[in-house]
Amino acid sequence: xxxxxxxxxxxxxxxxxxxxxxxxxxxxxxxxxxxxxxxxxxxxxxxxxxxxxxxxxxxxxxxxxxxxxxxxxxxxxxxxxxxxxxxxxxxxxxxxxxxxxxxxxxxxxxxxxxxxxxxxxxxxxxxxxxxxxxxxxxxxxxxxxxxxxxxxxxxxxxxxxxxxxxxxxxxxxxxxxxxxxxxxxxxxxxxxxxxxxxxxxxxxxxxxxxxxxxxxxxxxxxxxxxxxxxxxxxxxxxxxxxxxxxxxxxxxxxxxxxxxxxxxxxxxxxxxxxxxxxxxxxxxxxxxxxxxxxxxxxxxxxxxxxxxxxxxxxxxxxxxxxxxxxxxxxxxxxxxxxxxxxxxxxxxxxxxxxxxxxxxxxxxxxxxxxxxxxxxxxxxxxxxxxxxxxxxxxxxxxxxxxxxxxxxxxxxxxxxxxxxxxxxxxxxxxxxxxxxxxxxxxxxxxxxxxxxxxxxxxxxxxxxxxxxxxxxxxxxxxxxxxxxxxxxxxxxxxxxxxxxxxxxxxxxxxxxxxxxxxxxxxxxxxxxxxxxxxxxxxxxxxxxxxxxxxxxxxxxxx
Numbered sequence: 001x002x003x004x005x006x007x008x009x010x011x012x013x014x015x016x017x018x019x020x021x022x023x024x025x026x027x028x029x030x031x032x033x034x035x036x037x038x039x040x041x042x043x044x045x046x047x048x049x050x051x052x053x054x055x056x057x058x059x060x061x062x063x064x065x066x067x068x069x070x071x072x073x074x075x076x077x078x079x080x081x082x083x084x085x086x087x088x089x090x091x092x093x094x095x096x097x098x099x100x101x102x103x104x105x106x107x108x109x110x111x112x113x114x115x116x117x118x119x120x121x122x123x124x125x126x127x128x129x130x131x132x133x134x135x136x137x138x139x140x141x142x143x144x145x146x147x148x149x150x151x152x153x154x155x156x157x158x159x160x161x162x163x164x165x166x167x168x169x170x171x172x173x174x175x176x177x178x179x180x181x182x183x184x185x186x187x188x189x190x191x192x193x194x195x196x197x198x199x200x201x202x203x204x205x206x207x208x209x210x211x212x213x214x215x216x217x218x219x220x221x222x223x224x225x226x227x228x229x230x231x232x233x234x235x236x237x238x239x240x241x242x243x244x245x246x247x248x249x250x251x252x253x254x255x256x257x258x259x260x261x262x263x264x265x266x267x268x269x270x271x272x273x274x275x276x277x278x279x280x281x282x283x284x285x286x287x288x289x290x291x292x293x294x295x296x297x298x299x300x301x302x303x304x305x306x307x308x309x310x311x312x313x314x315x316x317x318x319x320x321x322x323x324x325x326x327x328x329x330x331x332x333x334x335x336x337x338x339x340x341x342x343x344x345x346x347x348x349x350x351x352x353x354x355x356x357x358x359x360x361x362x363x364x365x366x367x368x369x370x371x372x373x374x375x376x377x378x379x380x381x382x383x384x385x386x387x388x389x390x391x392x393x394x395x396x397x398x399x400x401x402x403x404x405x406x407x408x409x410x411x412x413x414x415x416x417x418x419x420x421x422x423x424x425x426x427x428x429x430x431x432x433x434x435x436x437x438x439x440x441x442x443x444x445x446x447x448x449x450x451x452x453x454x455x456x457x458x459x460x461x462x463x464x465x466x467x468x469x470x471x472x473x474x475x476x477x478x479x480x481x482x483x484x485x486x487x488x489x490x491x492x493x494x495x496x497x498x499x500x501x502x503x504x505x506x507x508x509x510x511x512x513x514x515x516x517x518x519x520x521x522x523x524x525x526x527x528x529x530x531x532x533x534x535x536x537x538x539x540x541x542x543x544x545x546x547x548x549x550x551x552x553x554x555x556x557x558x
Contacts, residue, residue: 062118068294086321145201218279248444264345293427300412308359309378328520364397531557
């Protein structure tokens, strides 16, 4: 049951947002030279019990700049081996790696600023909470642990995206131009320290009593991922993967989490709170408290609404046509559809008429016209080449792989949001699942594989594969240790987690981003260079640093 949600704690975001302005550090402000911050809420508000609670909620709200946004998806799905660009959108250069992707890119600046705002709010909570009266020690400990978790989360993402960044662990109350790029090893040490200290202070149950707050399971999952990522970095230690393994095992064994029996139910609309979810970012249906909303529902859809028998509706979504699966994703990653249910349960393959009538065909020329009653199948996307003579016998259009283009392709069903107020609403209200147990299993398999524990890694990955099987196909889905290669593990992560904001970070961690994009993403292949394993530092950050580029240098290539 969902009790009091943290999303209810973010209902005062207008007030809290103003408070954050008064707390924000220099690199989080658009203009570091503007020192006169005007706020209706003084800094002392945070020194009250309500202020402490609101500050932590405000720190959580900074997650909304990443999860479920076009910004977060552009950074993680675009420019990979499994997603390329569709027809629309002004951010295609983040997929194609052209020189438009530079230090002036708005989404780079926005993410940087929002995460540092969140970090400084966490710094304020960690520093001030011990001295606040009227709050129990238990609550103080938990709020500090939550702030440690959020701060570690933000620095971990910043480090992966940008390389060494400014590590600031004290509250910045007035703007400063004294900034520098902290060595990677120091940032990793800080992230690990934050999460290690957070774990005992967080609630131990699988979901907090206020749903959406970080739990021990969330912190252990994140810390395990940090170790797995550090283990392939220049700061790697010989025991990084060994340290990750027990963390993942603890998440799996000790918090009441479980893989849902049906893969299709993990992201089913209305089932956002389920036993597989470790931690999710909270959104609402209120326009006043939802920020920009969870917008993932629009980006992965094809142009269904201009096709015969169809119009746009809330059930099928608002199709922005941003992200299109690559040929490699569809034909190699999801090749086994006889035993594996994840293609069918990840992609939309049937559309039903919501605009009855008789129409000329548009892409399936095996018949000149099609006629539909309400609810009739208008399009079928089988995922294979159906011969024209067979398509001609169907009363609907059949979209085969040879007909795919930037407007027509299999759309992802994971993020559909039919609960929106109307068919034009962009600000979705579904919670965004940021961590789930299947990912824990796959990260555990990766940690085991890196240690040479091939049999153990095989058993771990088979747990995920058995759940993904069609009924009666469980044995056919299991692999042997001989089949347990790293290539297989990479494909298994794609099958399970496609469209869930992990892929670019995975390829970066594995050290094969450049290689795999050149192999499997034809739109990006001509332009991607070695330096693209890091994103550009926003130019306004460099400009506001004392000493400019000499003090805060840009990443190579930008």
